[in-house]
Amino acid sequence: MATPEAKRRNTAEYAYFGALAVLTAVVGLAVYAWFKQTTVGHVLTGLDDATPWGLYIVGFVFFVGASAGSTVIGLMIHAFGREDYAKLGTRAIFVGFLSLAAAMTNIAVDVGSIPRMIQLPWVYHNPTSMFFYTSITYYIFAGILLGELYYAVKLTKGTASGRDRKIAKWLSIAAVPFALAILHAPHGALFAVVKAREFWNNPLLPPHFAVVALVSGTAIMILLAVATNKWGKTEIASPKTLSHMGGLLAFFLVVAAFMDLFDFLVFTYSDNPTGASAWDVIWGPQLGFSIVHVAGYVLAIGILLFKRSDVRWLTAASLLVIAGVAAYRYNLVTIGFAQPLLPFQEHVQYWPSRYEISMALGIVALIVLSYLILVRVIPMEETGKARWDAGKLLGREEKPGAGEPELQA
Amino acid sequence: MPRYGMVIDLDRCMGCRACMEACKIENATTEGHFWMNVFRYEEGEYPDVHVGFLPRPCQHCENAPCVKVCPVQARHQQDDGLVLTDFKRCIGCRYCEVACPYGVNYFAFAEPEDSYYLDWSDPALESVTGGAQPPYRNPDLDVRHGPDGRLVAGDGHYGGVMTKCTFCVQRLEKDLDPACVANCPVDVFTFGDLDDPESEVSRKLASTRTFRLKEELNTRPKVFYVGTPPGEDTRELEPVSKGRE
Amino acid sequence: MHLTRRALLKSAGVGGGALLASRLVPGGREAAGADEESAAAPVDEWVPTACWIGKQDCGMLARRVDGRVVKFEGNPAHPRNAGTLCPKGMAQIVSVYDPHRLRVPLVRTNEKGSSGEWREASWDEALTLVADKINEVRDDDPKLIIWQKGRSKSKELYDEPVVEALGATRLGHGAFCSDAGYRACEYTTGVEGVLHPDFQHTRYLLSWGWNITNGGGNKLCWITWNRQLLDARERGLKIVVIDPRLRSAGPFADEWLPIRPATDLAFALALQNVLLELGYVDEEYLKNSTNAPFLVGDDGHVVRVGGVEAVWDQASARLKAYDDPTLVDPLLEGKVFLESGQSVRPAFEVVKEHVAQYTPEWAAEITGIPAETIRRIAAELGENAQIGSTIEIDGHSLPYRPVAAMAYHMAQQELGFQATRAMLGVFMLLGAVGAVGGQRIEVGKWKFDEEKWAKWNEVEIGDPPYSFTLKDSKFFPINSANPQVVAGVMQDPERYGVEKLPRMVIVHMTNPLLAYPDQKRAMDLYSRFEFVTVLSPWLTETADYYADVILPTATIEKYEGPIGGTDQYIDAVGLRVPPMEPLYESRGEIDIYLDLMEKVGVLYGEHGYLYYVNEWLKLVEIDEETEEVTPGPYALPLDQKPTVRDIFDRWAKGQGIEEGVAYFEQNGVLVKGPFKVTDFYGAAMDPPFGGVRHRLYGEALLRYREEMKAKGADEIYWQDYTPLPTWRPPTMEASPADYDLYLISYKLIEHKQSRSSFVPLLEELSGGQRLSINPATARARGIENGDEVWVESHNAVTGETRRVRVRAEVTAGIRPDTVGMPHHFGNWTHPWGQNRGPSPNEILFSGEGYVANTADQSYHVKVRVYKA
Ligand SMILES: Nc1nc2c(c(=O)[nH]1)N[C@H]1C(S)=C(S)[C@@H](COP(=O)(O)OP(=O)(O)OC[C@H]3O[C@@H](n4cnc5c(=O)[nH]c(N)nc54)[C@H](O)[C@@H]3O)O[C@H]1N2
Ligand SMILES: Nc1nc2c(c(=O)[nH]1)N[C@H]1C(S)=C(S)[C@@H](COP(=O)(O)OP(=O)(O)OC[C@H]3O[C@@H](n4cnc5c(=O)[nH]c(N)nc54)[C@H](O)[C@@H]3O)O[C@H]1N2
Ligand code: SF4
Ligand code: SF4
Ligand code: SF4
Ligand code: SF4
Numbered sequence A: 001m002a003t004p005e006a007k008r009r010n011t012a013e014y015a016y017f018g019a020l021a022v023l024t025a026v027v028g029l030a031v032y033a034w035f036k037q038t039t040v041g042h043v044l045t046g047l048d049d050a051t052p053w054g055l056y057i058v059g060f061v062f063f064v065g066a067s068a069g070s071t072v073i074g075l076m077i078h079a080f081g082r083e084d085y086a087k088l089g090t091r092a093i094f095v096g097f098l099s100l101a102a103a104m105t106n107i108a109v110d111v112g113s114i115p116r117m118i119q120l121p122w123v124y125h126n127p128t129s130m131f132f133y134t135s136i137t138y139y140i141f142a143g144i145l146l147g148e149l150y151y152a153v154k155l156t157k158g159t160a161s162g163r164d165r166k167i168a169k170w171l172s173i174a175a176v177p178f179a180l181a182i183l184h185a186p187h188g189a190l191f192a193v194v195k196a197r198e199f200w201n202n203p204l205l206p207p208h209f210a211v212v213a214l215v216s217g218t219a220i221m222i223l224l225a226v227a228t229n230k231w232g233k234t235e236i237a238s239p240k241t242l243s244h245m246g247g248l249l250a251f252f253l254v255v256a257a258f259m260d261l262f263d264f265l266v267f268t269y270s271d272n273p274t275g276a277s278a279w280d281v282i283w284g285p286q287l288g289f290s291i292v293h294v295a296g297y298v299l300a301i302g303i304l305l306f307k308r309s310d311v312r313w314l315t316a317a318s319l320l321v322i323a324g325v326a327a328y329r330y331n332l333v334t335i336g337f338a339q340p341l342l343p344f345q346e347h348v349q350y351w352p353s354r355y356e357i358s359m360a361l362g363i364v365a366l367i368v369l370s371y372l373i374l375v376r377v378i379p380m381e382e383t384g385k386a387r388w389d390a391g392k393l394l395g396r397e398e399k400p401g402a403g404e405p406e407l408q409a
Numbered sequence B: 001m002p003r004y005g006m007v008i009d010l011d012r013c014m015g016c017r018a019c020m021e022a023c024k025i026e027n028a029t030t031e032g033h034f035w036m037n038v039f040r041y042e043e044g045e046y047p048d049v050h051v052g053f054l055p056r057p058c059q060h061c062e063n064a065p066c067v068k069v070c071p072v073q074a075r076h077q078q079d080d081g082l083v084l085t086d087f088k089r090c091i092g093c094r095y096c097e098v099a100c101p102y103g104v105n106y107f108a109f110a111e112p113e114d115s116y117y118l119d120w121s122d123p124a125l126e127s128v129t130g131g132a133q134p135p136y137r138n139p140d141l142d143v144r145h146g147p148d149g150r151l152v153a154g155d156g157h158y159g160g161v162m163t164k165c166t167f168c169v170q171r172l173e174k175d176l177d178p179a180c181v182a183n184c185p186v187d188v189f190t191f192g193d194l195d196d197p198e199s200e201v202s203r204k205l206a207s208t209r210t211f212r213l214k215e216e217l218n219t220r221p222k223v224f225y226v227g228t229p230p231g232e233d234t235r236e237l238e239p240v241s242k243g244r245e
Numbered sequence C: 001m002h003l004t005r006r007a008l009l010k011s012a013g014v015g016g017g018a019l020l021a022s023r024l025v026p027g028g029r030e031a032a033g034a035d036e037e038s039a040a041a042p043v044d045e046w047v048p049t050a051c052w053i054g055k056q057d058c059g060m061l062a063r064r065v066d067g068r069v070v071k072f073e074g075n076p077a078h079p080r081n082a083g084t085l086c087p088k089g090m091a092q093i094v095s096v097y098d099p100h101r102l103r104v105p106l107v108r109t110n111e112k113g114s115s116g117e118w119r120e121a122s123w124d125e126a127l128t129l130v131a132d133k134i135n136e137v138r139d140d141d142p143k144l145i146i147w148q149k150g151r152s153k154s155k156e157l158y159d160e161p162v163v164e165a166l167g168a169t170r171l172g173h174g175a176f177c178s179d180a181g182y183r184a185c186e187y188t189t190g191v192e193g194v195l196h197p198d199f200q201h202t203r204y205l206l207s208w209g210w211n212i213t214n215g216g217g218n219k220l221c222w223i224t225w226n227r228q229l230l231d232a233r234e235r236g237l238k239i240v241v242i243d244p245r246l247r248s249a250g251p252f253a254d255e256w257l258p259i260r261p262a263t264d265l266a267f268a269l270a271l272q273n274v275l276l277e278l279g280y281v282d283e284e285y286l287k288n289s290t291n292a293p294f295l296v297g298d299d300g301h302v303v304r305v306g307g308v309e310a311v312w313d314q315a316s317a318r319l320k321a322y323d324d325p326t327l328v329d330p331l332l333e334g335k336v337f338l339e340s341g342q343s344v345r346p347a348f349e350v351v352k353e354h355v356a357q358y359t360p361e362w363a364a365e366i367t368g369i370p371a372e373t374i375r376r377i378a379a380e381l382g383e384n385a386q387i388g389s390t391i392e393i394d395g396h397s398l399p400y401r402p403v404a405a406m407a408y409h410m411a412q413q414e415l416g417f418q419a420t421r422a423m424l425g426v427f428m429l430l431g432a433v434g435a436v437g438g439q440r441i442e443v444g445k446w447k448f449d450e451e452k453w454a455k456w457n458e459v460e461i462g463d464p465p466y467s468f469t470l471k472d473s474k475f476f477p478i479n480s481a482n483p484q485v486v487a488g489v490m491q492d493p494e495r496y497g498v499e500k501l502p503r504m505v506i507v508h509m510t511n512p513l514l515a516y517p518d519q520k521r522a523m524d525l526y527s528r529f530e531f532v533t534v535l536s537p538w539l540t541e542t543a544d545y546y547a548d549v550i551l552p553t554a555t556i557e558k559y560e561g562p563i564g565g566t567d568q569y570i571d572a573v574g575l576r577v578p579p580m581e582p583l584y585e586s587r588g589e590i591d592i593y594l595d596l597m598e599k600v601g602v603l604y605g606e607h608g609y610l611y612y613v614n615e616w617l618k619l620v621e622i623d624e625e626t627e628e629v630t631p632g633p634y635a636l637p638l639d640q641k642p643t644v645r646d647i648f649d650r651w652a653k654g655q656g657i658e659e660g661v662a663y664f665e666q667n668g669v670l671v672k673g674p675f676k677v678t679d680f681y682g683a684a685m686d687p688p689f690g691g692v693r694h695r696l697y698g699e700a701l702l703r704y705r706e707e708m709k710a711k712g713a714d715e716i717y718w719q720d721y722t723p724l725p726t727w728r729p730p731t732m733e734a735s736p737a738d739y740d741l742y743l744i745s746y747k748l749i750e751h752k753q754s755r756s757s758f759v760p761l762l763e764e765l766s767g768g769q770r771l772s773i774n775p776a777t778a779r780a781r782g783i784e785n786g787d788e789v790w791v792e793s794h795n796a797v798t799g800e801t802r803r804v805r806v807r808a809e810v811t812a813g814i815r816p817d818t819v820g821m822p823h824h825f826g827n828w829t830h831p832w833g834q835n836r837g838p839s840p841n842e843i844l845f846s847g848e849g850y851v852a853n854t855a856d857q858s859y860h861v862k863v864r865v866y867k868a
């Protein structure tokens, strides 16, 4: 006779492996789609010469953003000295790493030739290309994240030297500005430098990207913490911490919404063709995305301001935020093409094909799958704690107010 | 070293698309690829209607955004001003296409063997054509060109690469005008060396008022137009097919 | 060299994994040998040939690399196209190599009337089948064999010798092309052709239903005219476009007069009205070169002296034959009382009286063009004609009247014959016909054709039984031999008084099911033949449904000609030279006919095929009276089957070209130089216009009308036989009011008739079939650009309705009461032709009410349009 506790564990096990199976199936479908696309070509996508970038690029920027945003946890721990975030630390690194991997996978399925793409930036380079530039940053960022992991393991095993500790700490701190300013903002620049597309050609786009990265990174970490609390072995974030994260999210979100608001405002004002055709798409065929974006943000802000200490509301807000950011990214990329290049041309509406959707889902499934496996093999909490302790040894504990939420949105 | 440029006289253009077809055959461009595209449009209300035509090759911009953004320098500019794609290097990221203000790029969405309109793999035919794909494929496209000996001419080399007008690099090397220029029945084009004040194109530029497309973007196209630019309220007529699904 | 990599991989038996690997290994795509330079330098050569897909046979050079033709370019030496090609000319290489070409002769194995099932046959078997049938019918009556052609390319080897050797009946495509206009010009001037300007000198052009940027018009297809037009424009030519839609002239319309379809006759009459009112009349031309001074009695008949038409000599105040050398000054205006007491008037008076009713205000109602515009255009014409002025060319002082019209296929309307006469009338009043800068008809020389001049004036309307073409019948005395009229006859021979019906047809280079209006009627026609054989490089729709035997012809890979090479100013002759061997088992038509004639037994000897080839290639001289034949040095022996190359070698040598056919194999075209002005301008000829009086007044037409009535023909047949062009509303106007739109049809620059809509490169350029519709009209029906709509036509005579489904293209460049659909589409046998939209010929009608009085086809019908 199984005890209720054992029963619960058994059900959890079933659910776990069930989830793995479902995710594997989704990944399998994506692999098939990728096989077809690779052998037949990008005709299988909804892309064409009028809209050469679509869902893959949306996925790409979303995940680069998520990757960059996840460094916020490191920032909390190491710059603000918040011990209550410590248990999340290693998970954040993994989120960063897996998101980066997802971004890379999106690019890989997007380009015409993978074998040629991976020669970038090693063999071929072009210093004036934002894409060349960002391709370097992926490797560096991946290096930083791997370094953090390496030292975390070392710290956990207790084999870390004093110098290792120092490196570990500074890596975590350096990761933040690197991710936001050097990794992600240039992705905004990737679009912003394109004079041909007035919709993107805007110097505020890079900072906007950085803010949105923080929004999505924070939201993902909240969800992760909530999920781990529920299904993991221990509680990794106290309700207080969660509420603090909600506050952070609210803060970032308000800034992002503020930027969006003025974007919209400028568009309604400008009666120029780009504004008009963007408007036509935003409130036309892509109205669904626009609603998710705007309503997602607005509702989330409301929830976060008034209900963030309730885990269920917080979860809902985070989900809304992630959907909102995804919709924002989707509109941003695709509406760049809303205004045809020559005055007499008509806008061609892009919709992703079955293949693109399968692959986009597959990539998400792949990282969730990887994460689910990794949490079983890597002692996340232990490493997180070890890093915190390492930090403390370096005198972090003298900082006032450590452990208390101080940021209010 | 010449610096090639083109003048297109819209006041003479009949919108016949013979230049497009010359480009298609000369460069063996694949289905849906119109390196030269002649747009047809109208403006105004019945009965005060104006019809116009605009041939649009790659503008071979001097300050080419496509060259700037290409991460691997597959898209490059030769000393003679030709903006070309190195098909052995292009990773197919389509950034050049996104950055080009003129919509002249055509991505190889499918593999060449699936892009030549008909299934040419027919033994009876191959006994005559030697299996060329398509049967009229210009052999000059499959050799290397330019100072660095790159694979840059024509279309249909690989799937997943970016293609566009090359100013017919393979013809210029033989001292021939580009195919579209040579085939225009009513001499809409003038082509030649912009640096040589005696060249036909320089003389035409000196003697006629011209404009360039989207001058405000400072891309400095080497394609100049004579006539009236299409206004904001023009409507496209008779667009070409997009190619089959 | 690019090989089919996929095929390679497939043949190597490797599956998807290898395919994937080939995409993922760096350089993997290159595996099959892209970009390898071959060791031996290729043989890279240019050989001359001629465009085969189009109508003006532009000179081409084929680039051949190691024996493989890789491109056609225009032959710079050719006067017509000067080194350029239109999109069709350029793309034809794709159709030459088209794997869907017919490869071997085919014999039908299923019932006719639906898509064919075939068995392959040897040439010998197929030709024997055809020859046996020919002989069977010949034993009955050779006239019951129809040899039917579209725009055939070598009259001298096909149209004439084949038909004559067989004794067959020839049916052409002209009744669907511009024959109504031809008939009017032939009848009026004796010159075969339709209206076009003298671009080197014309300063004011009525582009009258001329599809400038797409079609091309008279005799030539496109390039030549447009090169000349643009140069003329840069010299100051003004172009007034008379067309229900603007897209024809595109940006070259200095002024657009969106005329209501099928009302051109009214417009032309109103122009005449204003010209007469304002006195823009070239009396000298009218007096000396037209029948305007001929005296006409109250009964409408011309008074004759000694059997010759009479005029009133004002100098001697006497009646004289118009060709009387003592005639000084014929009366043009006024009235004369003859001794008999009969009052007679010069024809010109009759014209004036007749035209007086056609005021601009009257025409404005009908044509939709404001009266003041009509007045202004007439005045501009009169002004620009500079009546009385002369110009010096090559030492000749010639009349200079730089105004003209260009009108070709637009003549195909119910009143097309009379409309063209009225248009010619405008330029006759102005004295512009055959003058410098004025109205031209034939390209090149002003070729007065004695036979045609007489033919349409001297039709003997007989009594039944009539031949199945209704030649010389009370129905269509002037008769363009319309196959759709034959269809009507075959449906109801009694009604037309026809006894013997055709039994078999040889279809040469035409595709009636698609090319000609009234597809249903055409289907009915072909279903009634005992035997149908089709010569074509493709499975035409006609062959698919009705052929018993199909003979696959070569496309460009054949000798064919001789081909006129003139651009109208420069004399030239060319030849189609095969740039490669015929693909598959296809053969050139001349080869086919040589064998077929041999099998029939009419190749050799007197009045055999070779005999007529000699005649038409002028390799012999035949005395017209005695029929005695004097062979020239290069005549074909009549007892020996020549090769095709040999035939053309003899022809070339017979032309005085020493190298023979080798000259054309080298050069493609022989440019002889400019025409002499005295050959070129009718007015400069000696005597002017070949010595005839242009028929401003059509007495013979009146005679036909009377005889037709007398023989009991219905009014619908004789109503348009009037000596002067007379307006009546077209029959289609009797359709119910809810058929509120006119449907018109025209060509697209990307396509050639029905023979190119399956050429993928052209199909891609043209963007497929569409219905042009005005924004207001579309809005009223809830139709948006790109919507699928139904176009439903109504036959005003039979009440039948038909409809097709098509995509709408909204354009402000068309009249709100008119919709337009180009020709070319509706193909179903070729994979690339399928699903490209319908042919307008599915909903156009033929037969009474939709053919002109000359049996010519109209391309107009009333339709309604609604959302699908
Ligand atoms: N690209 C191309 N060129 C061709 C051909 C081809 O198939 N394709 N065919 C060749 C042949 S065989 C011919 S006959 C010529 C024909 O040369 P065109 O006569 O120039 O050609 P269509 O296209 O038949 O032009 C008919 C024009 O008449 C207008 N129209 C229709 N109804 C009326 C009317 O009632 N009144 C007036 N005033 N206008 C009207 C139409 O809008 C159209 O612009 O083109 C030759 N050139
Ligand atoms: N609705 C509408 N209908 C029209 C017109 C229009 O404007 N609108 N235009 C009309 C005019 S002006 C004309 S002239 C007629 C023309 O009508 P046609 O002269 O009958 O022309 P096609 O329709 O091209 O038919 C020619 C056929 O010959 C075959 N063919 C092609 N090349 C060769 C060859 O080398 N040898 C042989 N033996 N066969 C060959 C092809 O299969 C092709 O289908 O169409 C008329 N039909
Ligand atoms: S070939 Fe000449 S006339 Fe025709 S579309 Fe091109 S530029 Fe214009
Ligand atoms: S037109 Fe476009 S593709 Fe051509 S050089 Fe300029 S930016 Fe590059
Ligand atoms: S698609 Fe090719 S040419 Fe264009 S930017 Fe990318 S790598 Fe460069
Ligand atoms: S220059 Fe050459 S490649 Fe460019 S459009 Fe003309 S024909 Fe095509």
Ligand code: SF4
Binding pocket: C051, C052, C053, C054, C055, C056, C057, C058, C081, C084, C085, C086, C087, C088, C089, C090, C221, C222, C223, C752
């Ligand atoms: S104009 Fe006519 S003959 Fe000349 S290339 Fe075009 S289709 Fe051929």
Ligand SMILES: [Mo]
Binding pocket: C176, C177, C178, C409
């Ligand atoms: Mo025609």
